[in-house]
Amino acid sequence: MQTPFTSTIAFPQPLQVGALRLASRYLLSPLAGYTNLPFRLAVRELGGLGLATTELVNARALLMNSKKTKDYIDTCPGDQPFAVQIFGADDREMAAAAQWLENYGASAIDINMGCPVHKVVRGGAGSALMCNAGAASDLVRAVVEAVKIPVTVKMRLGWDDANHSAPQFAREFEAAGVAAVIIHGRTRAQGFGGSVNHAGIRAVVEAVERIPVIGNGDVRNVAEAQRMFDMTGCAGISIGRGALLNPWIFAQLCRWETTGDPGPSHGYGARLDFMARHFHLLLDQRGEKYACLTFRKVANWHCRVLRPGKEIQQRLVMIASSADFDAIVRHLRDKGPPPRWHEQALPELAVPKGPQSHW
């Protein structure tokens, strides 16, 4: 249950990322395997989203016309504005990929400097760039100079607690022309462990002169958003796992920002509708086989919220037809929520252990 939470923050309006004026200061974080077109559309329909970002895509693979990579950046006219997140360690490839994406219709380019995953870092990309200030700035400048659309950088606080390089990097990236930085308040060594370091994010806010700094990490409700604004002075918030659990969070934050009240929390039926909408958008996009295979990978987090019981969860993670999916939704609707569903706090989402494992 969301407790009413009165906003005491004076928000400057609106959030501007380069030439892009966002409808809200709340962004959907890139989440590999999740923030594809159907999910972005399902969340957009609930309102309040300022900017959605694709999952990270490999600049080289994009230039080599990889079909899988093209799938990651699938978009449509209703999916505006959207940023594509790219990663790579080669300036020319990153610049060429950004140009390609500008022609493709991306509203912004987000450069990944936060990814801790071994296969990204070992090629010198992702958070490895945070160990080499010169190379990182050159790469950012090359991308900024290659396109007219805004370029942002998403990074962590630094490699480890002894090396919080983000403030210095943010200053240099601002000089190189980035339109905003998004800062996940953890180090690479931290992985997803511990809690988010608000003082670390504040140091980045204080390091830049004019560009907005978007805070990221552990925001799942209005109270946590207020803490992020209060303790960091950030201009906006990027939300990842919180949006998987509570896709209304963007609309709630907008309402809270203007009225001081996030509004009522959404019931079991609405959460079921969201799952069904997500599945049907997958179906519309590429047919039954694609929808079922893609849904299997995300079924567990819908189940974490809906708590449908072991048997239904098994059917959802093995879903093989839209008829079966619709029958499950009908069954869950008839059955109603599990006991004390309304009182449950948002569950934790599983995250990888350690800095080098997969997301």
Ligand SMILES: Cc1cc2nc3c(=O)[nH]c(=O)nc-3n(C[C@H](O)[C@H](O)[C@H](O)COP(=O)(O)O)c2cc1C
């Ligand atoms: C499953 C998963 C996939 C992620 N994929 C990406 C990604 O593609 N690019 C990126 O920059 N960060 C990625 N992240 C990190 C998130 O964007 C975000 O920085 C992190 O989860 C902290 O924010 P949150 O607490 O709001 O989730 C991923 C995180 C998770 C849990």
